[in-house]
Amino acid sequence: xxxxxxxxxxxxxxxxxxxxxxxxxxxxxxxxxxxxxxxxxxxxxxxxxxxxxxxxxxxxxxxxxxxxxxxxxxxxxxxxxxxxxxxxxxxxxxxxxxxxxxxxxxxxxxxxxxxxxxxxxxxxxxxxxxxxxxxxxxxxxxxxxxxxxxxxxxxxxxxxxxxxxxxxxxxxxxxxxxxxxxxxxxxxxxxxxxxxxxxxxxxxxxxxxxxxxxxxxxxxxxxxx
Amino acid sequence: xxxxxxxxxxxxxxxxxxxxxxxxxxxxxxxxxxxxxxxxxxxxxxxxxxxxxxxxxxxxxxxxxxxxxxxxxxxxxxxxxxxxxxxxxxxxxxxxxxxxxxxxxxxxxxxxxxxxxxxxxxxxxxxxxxxxxxxxxxxxxxxxxxxxxxxxxxxxxxxxxxxxxxxxxxxxxxxxxxxxxxxxxxxxxxxxxxxxxxxxxxxxxxxxxxxxxxxxxxxxxxxxxxxxxxxxxxxxxxxxxxxxxxxxxxxx
Numbered sequence: 207x208x209x210x211x212x213x214x215x216x217x218x219x220x221x222x223x224x225x226x227x228x229x230x231x232x233x234x235x236x237x238x239x240x241x242x243x244x245x246x247x248x249x250x251x252x253x254x255x256x257x258x259x260x261x262x263x264x265x266x267x268x269x270x271x272x273x274x275x276x277x278x279x280x281x282x283x284x285x286x287x288x289x290x291x292x293x294x295x296x297x298x299x300x301x302x303x304x305x306x307x308x309x310x311x312x313x314x315x316x317x318x319x320x321x322x323x324x325x326x327x328x329x330x331x332x333x334x335x336x337x338x339x340x341x342x343x344x345x346x347x348x349x350x351x352x353x354x355x356x357x358x359x360x361x362x363x364x365x366x367x368x369x370x371x372x373x374x375x376x377x378x379x380x381x382x383x384x385x386x387x388x389x390x391x392x393x394x395x396x397x398x399x400x401x402x403x404x405x406x407x408x409x410x411x412x413x414x415x416x417x418x419x420x421x422x423x424x425x426x427x428x429x430x431x
Numbered sequence: 432x433x434x435x436x437x438x439x440x441x442x443x444x445x446x447x448x449x450x451x452x453x454x455x456x457x458x459x460x461x462x463x464x465x466x467x468x469x470x471x472x473x474x475x476x477x478x479x480x481x482x483x484x485x486x487x488x489x490x491x492x493x494x495x496x497x498x499x500x501x502x503x504x505x506x507x508x509x510x511x512x513x514x515x516x517x518x519x520x521x522x523x524x525x526x527x528x529x530x531x532x533x534x535x536x537x538x539x540x541x542x543x544x545x546x547x548x549x550x551x552x553x554x555x556x557x558x559x560x561x562x563x564x565x566x567x568x569x570x571x572x573x574x575x576x577x578x579x580x581x582x583x584x585x586x587x588x589x590x591x592x593x594x595x596x597x598x599x600x601x602x603x604x605x606x607x608x609x610x611x612x613x614x615x616x617x618x619x620x621x622x623x624x625x626x627x628x629x630x631x632x633x634x635x636x637x638x639x640x641x642x643x644x645x646x647x648x649x650x651x652x653x654x655x656x657x658x659x660x661x662x663x664x665x666x667x668x669x670x671x672x673x674x675x676x677x678x679x680x681x682x683x
Binding site: 216220315328330351398401402 | 432435436471476498501502503505506507524525526527529551552553554555599600628630653654683
């Protein structure tokens with residue numbers, strides 16, 4: 207069972223439908239007790255960093271998530287991925303979940319290479335550059351296009367958390383992770399077949415992390431059409 | 432590298448796609464989900480559904496259409512037409528639309544752009560602009576109500592204003608070019624693209640393959656939208672993308 211943490215930030219319908227298409231049972235909830243029963247979590251999110259952290263703090267989700275990742279996997283998507291980092295400069299500097307090292311900053315809109323203006327948000331399909339092809343999230347996948355929509359990106363001083371990057375005038379972390387904590391800046395649920403395959407890899411990782419692993423639980427693979 | 436986007440547009444009336452008659456191999460060419468999946472298979476980067484229902488009942492069915500499409504489609508899509516309130520915006524986005532496009536309502540109540548963008552983020556709010564060159568005044572004039580009512584807005588000024596209010600993307604339709612299949616309006620597209628710091632989708636005038644490369648290279652558009660050329664199978668998304676790749680345009 208996958209849990210989608212509903213803390214009021216954005217639209218969860220497309221994500222839940224993507225899980226449904228993969229044959230993955232899920233619950234959408236804001237109740238830590240219910241979510242604690244799941245095998246893996248997804249932290250979605252659209253909107254402002256500060257509002258998101260305020261929403262997470264309000265219902266003690268921050269301490270819940272900190273405990274959860276000691277045992278089970280977490281995938282942050284878009285803003286949910288940015289929340290995994292230490293801090294964001296969006297609005298006034300706001301502290302994040304600090305599961306991963308780095309800081310979320312705004313695209314400057316001026317290319318550091320050429321000095322030319324560029325458009326913000328970074329919106330559309332961009333190519334991925336795999337940094338850690340052996341990550342469980344990238345298993346069996348070839349670098350492809352993914353769908354991005356964001357004005358802020360994570361800057362990290364620790365390249366070991368970069369699983370894939372994309373280039374938009376800056377090196378933009380596209381897939382990040384350490385241990386059982388993962389994040390994608392793009393929307394896998396909107397990234398065509400590649401996104402679907404990546405989500406499936408996360409589900410396989412979640413189901414494979416269960417201890418012990420009953421073989422029947424791996425049927426996601428067969429149902430994944 | 433960020434790819435240029437090809438966006439087929441589907442007109443929906445009372446929950447059914449119109450102009451889909453050429454899709455004889457589809458079981459139901461009026462079914463928005465079937466057509467969405469067809470274009471997805473073809474390699475469309477995004478879809479736009481334009482609700483052209485005249486009645487409020489017809490409009491209400493749009494939320495159900497959006498929900499059905501979102502349950503199947505794994506690429507982004509925008510919904511436009513008849514969106515007048517924050518409640519309309521919320522309903523469509525909650526039903527699974529990625530963006531909503533505001534046209535007449537944005538001109539009449541510009542605060543709707545801000546309200547929508549504050550609530551869901553600017554990336555969800557597209558400002559659609561219908562523009563026509565006005566020879567007497569020497570500028571591109573904004574029209575609303577499906578091109579029937581002229582406004583005093585200069586399209587470039589309105590685009591800048593809309594972005595400052597919170598629009599995250601501009602969907603520019605040239606009324607001079609629309610339906611002519613004679614190429615996109617390059618001049619205005621480029622001027623708007625240079626004037627705002629958000630992506631610009633060019634619409635109106637797609638005919639031959641080279642029209643698409645022109646709008647990206649000379650018009651500096653970030654995306655190109657077309658309806659008839661795709662619906663009537665004069666060309667396909669696949670063909671357009673193959674051509675653009677050959678011309679050196681970044682394409683998924």
